[in-house]
Amino acid sequence: MPYALCPMPHDPCPIFMTEKFSPKAIAVFDIDGVIRDVSGSYRRAIADTVEYFTNQAYRPTPLEIDQLKSEGVWNNDWEASQELIYRYFQSQGQPREQLQLDYNDIVTFFQSRYRGTDPNNFTGYICDEPLLLQPSYLEQLTQANIAWGFFSGATRGSANYVLQKRLGLQSPVLISMEDAPGKPDPTGLFATVQILDNGCDALPTVVYVGDTVADMYTVEKARNQQPHRTWIGVGVLPPHVQETAARRDAYAETLKKAGAAIVLSNVQELTPEQIQKLDG
Known part of the structure; x- marks a missing residue:
C-alpha cells in the first residue's frame, strides 16, 4: 500500500x-x-467475520478480542479477524500453512458488515456508533x-x-x-x-x-x-x-x-x- x-x-x-x-x-x-x-460496530464486525469464516463454529467474545489486541500488533481489524480465524483452526489441529484463507475475501465480508453493502452510502454498523x-x-x-x-x-x-x-x-x-x-x-x-x-x-x-x-x-x-x-x-x-x-x-x-x-x-x-x- x-x-x-x-x-x-x-x-x-x-x-x-x-x-x-x-x-x-x-x-x-x-x-x-x-x-x-466501536463495540457494536468494528468489534461486532470482527466477531461476525470470524464466525462466518469458521463456518459458524466460533464467535470470539469481546474479551477475547481485547486479549488479542493487548498483544499490541493487531490494530488493523481486518488482520485481527484473519488472525482469530487462523488461531481457531490451529486449536482444531489444522496448521495455518494448510489453510486457504483469502485476505481480500475477509476484508470484503468485514466491510459488508461494517460499512454495509451499498457502495455509495454507509448502511452498516458504522451508522449506529x-x-x-x-x-x-x-x-x-x-x-x-x-x-x-x-x-x-x-x-x-x-x-x-x-x-x-x-x-x-x-x-x-x-x-x-x-x-x-x-x-x-x-x-x-x-x-x-x-x-x-x-x-x-x-x-x-x-x-x-x-x-x-x-x-x-x-x-x-x-x-x-x-x-x-x-x-x-x-x-x-x-x-x-x-x-x-x-x-x-x-x-x-x-x-x-x-x-x-x-x-x-x-x-x-x-x-x-x-x-x-x-x-x-
Missing part, C-alpha cells in the same frame, strides 16, 4: 496556520474507542492554544464519516490507514504532528490519546526515534470495558503497563488543565 508520508496541507482552525502561532501543546487523538464507541466527544471540547483546546488532530488506523472514509459528517468538523487534520503504516509504527503520528506544529522552532509536547496497547507502543516508539521532543501517552477506556469494575481496572492496568501516563474514562476528561499538568 503506498503511503502519503508528506501529506497534503489540511485546513484546520486558522489559528494553527498563522506564522506567529506556536501551540502550547499538541493533542493527537485516535478515533476508534476514543472519539466513537455512539459519539464519545463533542465539538465543544475541541473548541476548548483551540481556545487554550492547544493544536489538535487525528491519527487513526481507520480508513479515511470511515474516519471522515465520524469527524466531518457526525461531528461537523471542517477538514480536520487526519492521518488515516491509507496515509501511513499501521500502529505501533509512529510514522503517521510524526506526519500528524508535522502538520500541527506549523514549523515552529519550539517543540511543543505531544499527547497521543488512544485506547489500545498499540497506541501506547506508538508513543514509546516515537519517543525512541525523536527523543528531542516530549511524547506522552494517554489511555482512554473504551465503553465496552467499563461494564464491570474488574474488567475496567484490568484494562486500565494493561494500558499503564504499555506506557500510558494516565488512563481516563472519557476523552473529554483530558482538559487543557490536565494537558498542562502532564506537560509538567
Whole structure:
C-alpha cells in the first residue's frame, strides 16, 4: 500500500496556520474507542467475520478480542479477524500453512458488515456508533492554544464519516490507514504532528490519546526515534470495558503497563488543565 508520508496541507482552525502561532501543546487523538464507541460496530464486525469464516463454529467474545489486541500488533481489524480465524483452526489441529484463507475475501465480508453493502452510502454498523466527544471540547483546546488532530488506523472514509459528517468538523487534520503504516509504527503520528506544529522552532509536547496497547507502543516508539521532543501517552477506556469494575481496572492496568501516563474514562476528561499538568 503506498503511503502519503508528506501529506497534503489540511485546513484546520486558522489559528494553527498563522506564522506567529506556536501551540502550547499538541493533542493527537485516535478515533476508534476514543472519539466513537466501536463495540457494536468494528468489534461486532470482527466477531461476525470470524464466525462466518469458521463456518459458524466460533464467535470470539469481546474479551477475547481485547486479549488479542493487548498483544499490541493487531490494530488493523481486518488482520485481527484473519488472525482469530487462523488461531481457531490451529486449536482444531489444522496448521495455518494448510489453510486457504483469502485476505481480500475477509476484508470484503468485514466491510459488508461494517460499512454495509451499498457502495455509495454507509448502511452498516458504522451508522449506529455512539459519539464519545463533542465539538465543544475541541473548541476548548483551540481556545487554550492547544493544536489538535487525528491519527487513526481507520480508513479515511470511515474516519471522515465520524469527524466531518457526525461531528461537523471542517477538514480536520487526519492521518488515516491509507496515509501511513499501521500502529505501533509512529510514522503517521510524526506526519500528524508535522502538520500541527506549523514549523515552529519550539517543540511543543505531544499527547497521543488512544485506547489500545498499540497506541501506547506508538508513543514509546516515537519517543525512541525523536527523543528531542516530549511524547506522552494517554489511555482512554473504551465503553465496552467499563461494564464491570474488574474488567475496567484490568484494562486500565494493561494500558499503564504499555506506557500510558494516565488512563481516563472519557476523552473529554483530558482538559487543557490536565494537558498542562502532564506537560509538567
